[in-house]
Structures are given as C-alpha cells and as structure tokens.
Amino acid sequence: xxxxxxxxxxxxxxxxxxVKVRGHAYAIRLMGNLAFLVLRDRSGTLQIxxxxxxxxxxxxSMSVETPILVEGRLLPQEKAPGQAEMHLxxxxxxxxxxxxxxxxxxxxxxxxxxxxxxxxDYRPLTLRSDKVRSIxxxxxxxxxxxxxxxxxEGFTEIHSPKIVSTGTEGGAQLFKADYFGRPSYLAQSPQxxxxxxxxxxxxxxxxxxxxxxEEHDTSRHLNEYISMxxxxxxxxxxxxxxxxETRLLQHVFDHLREYCQPxxxxxxxxxxxxxxxxxxxxxxxxxxxxxxxxWKPVSANSASAPASDSEPVDLxxxxxxxxxxxxxxxxxxxxxxxxxxxxxxxxxxxxxEGSLSRSxxxxxxxxxxxxxxxxxxxxxDLVKSMESRGLDxxxxxxxxxxxxxxxxPHGGLAIGLERLAKQLLNLPNVKLASxxxxxxxxxxx
Numbered sequence: 001x002x003x004x005x006x007x008x009x010x011x012x013x014x015x016x017x018x019v020k021v022r023g024h025a026y027a028i029r030l031m032g033n034l035a036f037l038v039l040r041d042r043s044g045t046l047q048i049x050x051x052x053x054x055x056x057x058x059x060x061s062m063s064v065e066t067p068i069l070v071e072g073r074l075l076p077q078e079k080a081p082g083q084a085e086m087h088l089x090x091x092x093x094x095x096x097x098x099x100x101x102x103x104x105x106x107x108x109x110x111x112x113x114x115x116x117x118x119x120x121d122y123r124p125l126t127l128r129s130d131k132v133r134s135i136x137x138x139x140x141x142x143x144x145x146x147x148x149x150x151x152x153e154g155f156t157e158i159h160s161p162k163i164v165s166t167g168t169e170g171g172a173q174l175f176k177a178d179y180f181g182r183p184s185y186l187a188q189s190p191q192x193x194x195x196x197x198x199x200x201x202x203x204x205x206x207x208x209x210x211x212x213x214e215e216h217d218t219s220r221h222l223n224e225y226i227s228m229x230x231x232x233x234x235x236x237x238x239x240x241x242x243x244x245e246t247r248l249l250q251h252v253f254d255h256l257r258e259y260c261q262p263x264x265x266x267x268x269x270x271x272x273x274x275x276x277x278x279x280x281x282x283x284x285x286x287x288x289x290x291x292x293x294x295w296k297p298v299s300a301n302s303a304s305a306p307a308s309d310s311e312p313v314d315l316x317x318x319x320x321x322x323x324x325x326x327x328x329x330x331x332x333x334x335x336x337x338x339x340x341x342x343x344x345x346x347x348x349x350x351x352x353e354g355s356l357s358r359s360x361x362x363x364x365x366x367x368x369x370x371x372x373x374x375x376x377x378x379x380x381d382l383v384k385s386m387e388s389r390g391l392d393x394x395x396x397x398x399x400x401x402x403x404x405x406x407x408x409p410h411g412g413l414a415i416g417l418e419r420l421a422k423q424l425l426n427l428p429n430v431k432l433a434s435x436x437x438x439x440x441x442x443x444x445x
Contacts, residue, residue, distance in 0.1 A: 003071050009043030011074055011084040019086070020071040021046055024128070025064055027106045035059045037088070038081075038106075039070060040130070047080040048072070050088045058091050064101055065128065067094040105129040108266075116429060123436055123445050134263035135433055138256065139226075139421050143207050145255035146228050146415075149248050155203040155230060160193035162186060162209065166395055173212045175223075186211035189414060191349070192399045194231040195375060198410045199402045205230040207417075217440040219429040220317065220367060222418060224438040231412030238351070238358040238374040241411040242279070242337055245362065245370065249335070250274045256424075267425040272334045277362070278327055281340040285323055286312035293322045313345045321366035335364050348385040349375045351411075358411075365423045372413025379403040 003018040011019070023041030035050040037059060048070055050059050062068075071090040076083060103122050104110035111119075111129045119126050126132050147157065164187045167174045175186040190206050197204040210227045235241065253271045256264065264271065280288070289295035297312035297319075315323065315338070327336045343350060343357040351358040351374040359373030376382045382403055383393045393400060418433040431437040436445055 007043035008039055008041045008046035009082065011046050011086070012082045015074050015076050015084050018071070018073050018089075020069060020090075021086070022069045023067070025062055025066045025068055028059060028062060028064060030056075030060065037070070039068065040128075045081045045130075046070075047077065047085040048088050049085055052088070055088055055091055058093070061096075062093065063097050063099065064106060065125075066097055068092060069094070101125060105132075116431065120431065120437060120442065121445075127435070131266045134260075134266045135421060135425065135427075136435060137263045138260050138425070139417055139433065141256055141259050142252055142417060142420065143228070145252040146205070146207065146248065148255070149251040150203075150205045150230055153203065153244070155205045155232070156197075156201040158190075158194065158197050158201075158204045158206050159208065160187070160190040160197075160206060162211070164192075173214060175211050175213050188212060189227060190229055191347070191414075192396075194229055194412060195349070195407070195410065196399070196402045198231050198233040199407055202233040202408075203230070210414075215440065219431075220419070220422075222430055222434055222437055222439060225419075225430075225434065226417040228415040228417055229412060231410060233408040233410040235374065235409050235411050238339070238360060238372070238411050241372050241374070241413055242277075242360060245372070245413060245415075246274065246277050249277075264425075267427075269425050271424065274335065276333075277335045277337055278331050278333050279337040279339055279360075280323075280327075282312055282315070282338055282342075283340065285315065285319075285338055288326060289315075289319050289322055292326060295319050295322055311342065313342055317367075320363050320368060324363050324366040335362060337362055346373070348389050348391060349382065351376050352381075352385070362413075362415075364420065365426075367419055367423050369419045369423065370413050370415045372411065374409070374411035377403070377407045377409050 001018055003020040004014065006014055006019045006021060008021050008023060021039055021041060023039040025037060026040035026045055027038040029036040035056055037048040037050055039046045039048060050056055069092040070086060070088055072086040072088045074084050074086055077085040103114060103118060103125060105126055105128055108131050111131055163179065163184050165184055167185055167188055173188065177184050177186060187210060189210050190208065194204050194206060206229045207226065209224055211224050214221050214223050232241065253274060257271050286297045295318065324336060327333050337360050339360045340356045341359050342355060343352040346357045346359050357373060361368050362370035376385060386393050386396065418430050421433040422430045427433055431439065
C-alpha cells in the first residue's frame with residue numbers, strides 16, 4: 001500500500017494510515033533497543049518510534065537537524081504532539097550534517113539562556129528554534145493582516161525605490177552609497193513616493209525596509225527595519241489617519257488571536273483588546289508626567305537638559321513608559337496617541353498649525369511604534385517649509401512636481417514592524433524581532 005505524504009501537524013487526521021513526512025530531525029532520544037525521533041516541518045512536530053535494528057543504526061549516525069524523509073504507520077498516542085506517533089518503517093537521509101549543532105535549539109530553556117550575541121551570531125541555526133521561529137510567524141501574520149485590512153479600505157500596494165538621490169527626513173541619519181560615480185543614499189522612508197502616489201491611487205500602502213544611520217545601539221534601535229506605511233488622500237485632518245490606524249490595529253490584533261495562538265503562547269503574550277485609543281497633546285502629556293511622575297521634559301537643544309514647561313519637544317524613553325503606565329491605570333488602554341508636536345521638530349512636510357503640527361506618535365506599552373500626521377499639500381507652503389529648514393527646493397524638484405499640478409489634502413503614517421512585535425511579545429530587545437538585525441556593530445550574518 002502506497003504511503004500518503006502529509007505534514008507533521010496533520011498527523012492526527014491520518015491515524016491508522018501509512019504516511020511519509022519530510023522534515024528535520026528536531027530531537028533524537030536513544031534508549032538501547034529503542035529510539036524516539038521527533039521530526040519538525042513547517043506545520044509542527046511528529047513523534048516517531050524506532051525499533052528496527054537497521055533503522056536504529058541509521059538513527060545513531062544522525063545528528064539533530066538532519067533533513068530526512070520518514071515513512072511508517074500512524075498510531076494513536078495521547079502523550080505525543082498531535083496525539084499520534086509514527087512507527088518507523090523507512091528512513092531516508094537527504095544530507096548528513098558535519099557534526100552536532102554549536103548551540104542547542106530544541107529545548108526552550110536552552111534557547112532562553114542564550115545571550116543576545118550568541119543568538120545573533122548563530123542566527124541561521126537559532127532561527128530554527130520553535131520559539132524563535134514563532135516571532136517571525138507572528139510578524140508574517142501582522143503583514144498579512146495589514147495588507148488585508150488596507151485592501152479592504154481601497155488602498156493599493158506600491159513598491160518604492162530604496163536607492164534615492166536625497167534624504168527624506170533631512171538630517172544626518174543617511175547611509176551614503178556610490179551610484180556609478182554619483183552620490184546616492186539608502187531610503188530613510190518611502191515618504192516622498194507614497195505622497196506622489198496619492199496623486200495616482202488616492203490611497204496607497206507599502207511594506208518594505210528602510211534605513212537609518214542611527215548612532216545609538218540600544219534595545220529599541222535598528223539601522224535597517226521593516227516599515228509598514230500607508231498614505232491617504234482627501235482627508236479633513238490627521239484625525240482621519242488616526243481613526244484608520246485604530247481600526248487597522250483592531251483588525252491586526254483580531255487576526256493574531258485567530259491565527260497565532262500557539263506562537264503567542266510561546267511568549268505568554270496577551271493581545272490587547274482595542275476599542276478606542278486615548279489621545280493627549282504633547283504639552284498635556286508633559287504636564288501629566290511632570291505633575292504625576294516627576295518627569296523632566298526633553299530640551300529642544302539637548303536630550304539631557306530640561307526644557308521650559310511651555311514647550312516640550314518630545315518624550316524620552318522614560319517619559320513614554322510612564323505615560324503608557326498612566327493611561328493603562330487611568331483608562332485601561334495600552335496604547336496612547338500623542339499629538340501636536342512642535343512643527344520645528346517634525347519633518348518639513350508636516351502640516352503646521354501655528355507653531356505646532358498636525359502630527360502624532362502612537363505609543364504601545366511604553367514604546368513609540370508609529371509616527372504620522374497630515375502633510376502639507378499646497379506647493380508654496382511646502383517650499384516655504386523647506387526653506388525654513390535650510391533646504392534648497394531645487395534639490396527636490398522631482399518630489400515637488402506632483403504638487404505643482406495639484407495634490408489633495410493627505411496624510412499617513414509608518415508603523416515599525418519589529419517594534420510592534422517586540423512590544424506584543426514583551427521581548428527585551430528589538431533585535432530579537434529582526435531576522436538578521438543590522439545595528440551600529442553588526443553587519444553579519
């Protein structure tokens with residue numbers, strides 16, 4: 001009787017049948033005249049009982065992570081994963097590893113005890129750990145839900161260049177590259193392109209890498225990360241963008257609860273129930289923190305010097321944590337929007353409102369995960385804003401082209417995928433949420 005090829009995670013459906021499964025040897029336990037082999041494939045694990053002396057000889061010569069094909073009959077076994085186990089009849093080894101793994105990846109306690117540097121130095125191997133792999137299954141589902149929601153709202157997916165001729169955000173956080181003898185840069189964001197595409201599709205989104213020459217090497221910074229962006233036209237103000245993000249996050253979190261329960265359980269993760277997200281202006285947030293938490297605002301000139309009470313320019317990491325704790329206790333919300341940042345500390349394209357801007361950040365459990373707002377759509381106002389920052393509009397002629405011929409009121413945002421996953425899973429470092437993280441000190445693997 002020909003064996004049916006199945007996935008390990010679906011073994012319970014085929015109890016009593018002869019099946020074959022392809023995967024990696026996740027664990028091997030030799031017990032004299034008996035052995036237990038655990039196979040891992042993309043769907044889960046399967047326990048395999050080995051009794052034949054010839055097969056036992058094959059098992060003894062194998063090491064963990066050997067890629068194999070197993071064939072045998074499935075029998076019920078309540079204590080096994082999926083309540084089924086295979087009694088092995090045939091084993092084929094596709095490739096023999098050169099030796100034992102340099103790190104143990106099939107025991108959660110062993111993986112948890114690895115240092116950050118070890119986890120990252122052996123990333124091609126530690127990613128195979130069930131617990132580590134769960135992070136990236138969750139991130140894949142976040143992206144899937146992001147796409148699903150925005151498509152349902154009439155957004156079109158775009159893919160913008162990552163090699164650009166000028167910086168989007170200005171400042172020094174640019175990676176310079178030689179482009180056939182001309183200077184170029186790695187894109188800090190898709191901002192210019194998604195604004196241009198609002199004139200084409202009205203509503204656009206993108207999921208892709210962005211690059212920041214960030215000097216800091218901290219638990220919250222990456223030099224390359226995945227940005228989930230959207231931009232929408234014909235808005236009244238930034239409140240429409242914030243309302244869209246609220247509904248987007250509701251959809252993403254519902255999706256994760258439905259499709260990622262085993263992965264979330266690996267981290268004891270609790271997915272927030274989002275109904276509404278409270279809002280507070282930056283000035284109000286600073287007053288709350290100073291009055292309730294003895295916090296000192298960040299200066300416009302120095303991150304270490306206090307600013308005047310009347311014009312805070314940002315929250316430092318401590319302020320973000322304290323504010324989220326305050327709103328968690330006061331309103332039961334793990335998310336909070338901060339609005340009305342000073343225009344001088346936001347990008348030149350941010351819509352001004354007096355000395356402030358129609359911009360916002362979104363904090364989640366004490367960490368900024370989103371920056372967004374309404375953009376300037378009138379050409380003369382955009383040029384004036386550029387010039388006020390010492391920028392030459394002549395350097396932005398391609399970007400300005402669409403504004404010369406009419407752009408609607410528009411706005412959008414960017415969500416950092418790795419930061420969202422870090423906070424959702426309570427990871428100690430954002431690098432753990434990046435497949436192969438790039439920071440000031442790490443360019444490999």
